[in-house]
Amino acid sequence: MKFWSQTAAILMKDILTEYRTRDVLTSMLLFGLLVILMFHFAFESDLEGIRKFGPGLLWMTFIFAGLLGMNRSFAGEKENDALEGLMLSPVSWSSIYLGKMLANLLFLLLAEAIILCLFSFLFNYGIWPRIGWMAAITFLGTLGFASVGTLLAAVSANTRMSEVMLPVLLVPLVLPVILSAVLATAANFAQPPEEQVMFFWIPVLAAYDIIFVTLSLMTFDYVLEK
Amino acid sequence: MIDDAVVVENAEKWFGLNPALANVSLRVHQGEFVVLLGRNGAGKSTLLRVMARLVKPNRGGVRICGVDVARDPERGRERIGLVAHQTFLYPGLSARENLRLHARLHGIEGAGERVAAALSEAGLDLSADRPVRGFSRGMQQRLAIARATLHGPELVLLDEPFTGLDLEAAELLSERLRQWAAAGRTIVMATHNLEQGPEGVTRWVLLDRGRIVTEWTGDSRAARSRYRQFLTGAPDSSVGPRN
Numbered sequence: 371m372k373f374w375s376q377t378a379a380i381l382m383k384d385i386l387t388e389y390r391t392r393d394v395l396t397s398m399l400l401f402g403l404l405v406i407l408m409f410h411f412a413f414e415s416d417l418e419g420i421r422k423f424g425p426g427l428l429w430m431t432f433i434f435a436g437l438l439g440m441n442r443s444f445a446g447e448k449e450n451d452a453l454e455g456l457m458l459s460p461v462s463w464s465s466i467y468l469g470k471m472l473a474n475l476l477f478l479l480l481a482e483a484i485i486l487c488l489f490s491f492l493f494n495y496g497i498w499p500r501i502g503w504m505a506a507i508t509f510l511g512t513l514g515f516a517s518v519g520t521l522l523a524a525v526s527a528n529t530r531m532s533e534v535m536l537p538v539l540l541v542p543l544v545l546p547v548i549l550s551a552v553l554a555t556a557a558n559f560a561q562p563p564e565e566q567v568m569f570f571w572i573p574v575l576a577a578y579d580i581i582f583v584t585l586s587l588m589t590f591d592y593v594l595e596k
Numbered sequence: 597m598i599d600d601a602v603v604v605e606n607a608e609k610w611f612g613l614n615p616a617l618a619n620v621s622l623r624v625h626q627g628e629f630v631v632l633l634g635r636n637g638a639g640k641s642t643l644l645r646v647m648a649r650l651v652k653p654n655r656g657g658v659r660i661c662g663v664d665v666a667r668d669p670e671r672g673r674e675r676i677g678l679v680a681h682q683t684f685l686y687p688g689l690s691a692r693e694n695l696r697l698h699a700r701l702h703g704i705e706g707a708g709e710r711v712a713a714a715l716s717e718a719g720l721d722l723s724a725d726r727p728v729r730g731f732s733r734g735m736q737q738r739l740a741i742a743r744a745t746l747h748g749p750e751l752v753l754l755d756e757p758f759t760g761l762d763l764e765a766a767e768l769l770s771e772r773l774r775q776w777a778a779a780g781r782t783i784v785m786a787t788h789n790l791e792q793g794p795e796g797v798t799r800w801v802l803l804d805r806g807r808i809v810t811e812w813t814g815d816s817r818a819a820r821s822r823y824r825q826f827l828t829g830a831p832d833s834s835v836g837p838r839n
Contacts, residue, residue, distance in 0.1 A: 372703060379700040387688040390727070446688065450736075455684025455743075458648060459701035460674040596651045 376461045380469025381476075387446060388477060394439045398481040402435040406485060410492045420493050425555035428489055429548055432508075433515065435485065436478050437537050440519040443474050444527035457594060467590035471520040471583075478512045495559070503558045503568065510575040511551030514582050518543050521586040524593050547582075550575045600659070601626045601751050601782035607646055607656035609639075609806075616642040617653065618806040626661075626750075627780040629773075629796050631787060633823050634803035640786035643803070644753045647784065648678050661750055674702070677749035681759045683740035687729035691720050691739050694728060695746055702747040710746060718742040719768075734765030741772060752776060754785040770794060790820040802826060 388394055409427050413419050447453035456466050486508070490497045497504055519540055526535040541548075554571035557564040602624040609617040617639050624630050632640040645651040647658055649665045649672055658665050658672075665672035678684075685694050695714055699707035715724045718738040728736060737757070745752065754773075758766050776783055777796030785794065800819045801811040812822065 375703070376701055379697060383686065383689070383693075383697050386693065387686060390688045446686065449687055450685050451680070451682035452684055452686050454650060454682070455698075456701070457650060458673055458676065458678055458684070459698065460670040460703075461701050462670065596645075 373462055373465050377465040377469045381472050384473035394442045394477050398435040398439045401438050402431050402485040405431045406488050424495055425552050429552045431485055432482050435481055436515055439477055440523045441533050441536055444523045448527055463591045463594050464587050471516055474520050475516040478516055482508055500558050507551055507554045510579055511547055513579045514547035515544050517582040517586050547578050599625055601661055602647055603659040605657050607653040609642055609653050615806045620808055626782055628798045629777045629783040630799045631785050631797050632801050638803040639806040640803055641755050644755050644786050648676050675750045677744035678753045679741055679744045679757045680755040683736045685728045690725045690727055692724045698743050698746055704747055714742040714746050733760050734762050737761055737765050751782045756787055790823055
């Protein structure tokens with residue numbers, strides 16, 4: 371009970387800070403908007419190209435926008451050494467990880483929802499009939515990304531050039547998640563939808579999530595420990 | 597009844613190939629006010645961080661009020677309040693929100709009243725709902741002290757707490773130290789500057805290159821003179837091996 375109450379306190383702190391500063395969401399949304407606009411001009415009249423590459427472009431936008439958000443997630447903790455303040459509290463350091471990971475997941479999902487709407491509008495991409503499955507795929511893919519991303523953001527926050535270090539460490543590790551999410555999304559939006567393919571990749575995504583969240587919870591103490 | 601607030605046994609800490617602490621043992625009794633002296637890099641801050649379990653020693657152990665912090669770090673940290681040069685505050689949150697967060701993490705009941713009382717004691721009632729980002733260094737340090745002691749820790753650790761403070765804030769901190777010492781709270785403070793000589797100190801411990809060189813009792817003036825002799829390398833028969 372104490373663990374969850376402390377996790378909720380850390381999550382609420384991140385939400386309140388984001389509500390005040392809008393640092394993470396603004397940077398992710400601006401970047402997402404720019405990328406989607408660039409793709410829009412590049413693929414303007416190529417409907418077949420959009421159908422073929424749409425899922426990949428969408429997840430590429432999610433991941434690069436997410437990297438910006440992840441980079442910011444521990445920046446606030448470094449100011450005034452606030453992270454050490456959390457570490458000094460009688461909390462399990464796993465609850466620090468979980469609180470921050472849930473906050474990152476929430477911000478990523480919010481940004482992705484807006485980017486997805488924009489994508490659908492600009493490319494006239496029919497996401498709405500299959501939005502339920504798209505939501506499930508996006509949630510699972512983002513959970514995998516946020517779980518490893520939060521862990522590695524904590525690692526890279528203590529390094530020089532942390533903004534370069536995070537993508538270098540994170541992208542190779544989440545490659546299986548990205549591939550599964552792209553293939554599941556493509557199967558979901560295929561005409562007609564390839565449900566067999568989609569139902570193969572969704573459990574794969576779920577399995578990655580379970581492994582990544584568990585491993586991150588187990589190793590976060592070692593990341594913080596000096 | 598546990599008499600020792602802190603027991604450090606043969607603590608060693610290496611950062612790469614550099615020894616920050618070399619076989620340090622220190623026992624601080626309940627109600628003592630111990631000042632750790634030494635040049636920059638002598639190991640004072642590392643020793644405090646080892647006590648607070650922010651840094652894991654390579655060898656040796658620490659007990660806080662009878663709790664082995666390696667085995668039960670959360671129970672150990674419940675008993676500690678740390679005031680450092682860095683304030684540990686979230687600049688985007690208000691003073692009240694910072695204290696509320698701390699109260700929630702410590703599971704303090706009746707947090708609202710405790711927070712209001714702490715803000716009032718720190719003289720921050722009128723700025724309680726302003727973001728900390730706009731606070732002066734002195735106001736931030738007052739809030740940091742309120743935060744560190746909100747949960748009523750048995751042991752207060754201070755790491756160079758006077759650094760960067762204006763005169764008013766430094767006097768307030770000195771007054772708070774006097775109050776804590778008079779109330780019998782255990783205090784361990786690291787400093788290399790004795791100009792703001794604290795009162796009520798029961799023991800002075802001198803560190804050099806990660807080792808405890810010597811320790812003595814006496815008032816601030818005598819300690820200042822003895823420490824100056826150590827820094828300038830002047831011969832002083834009283835600065836000898838530790839008993």
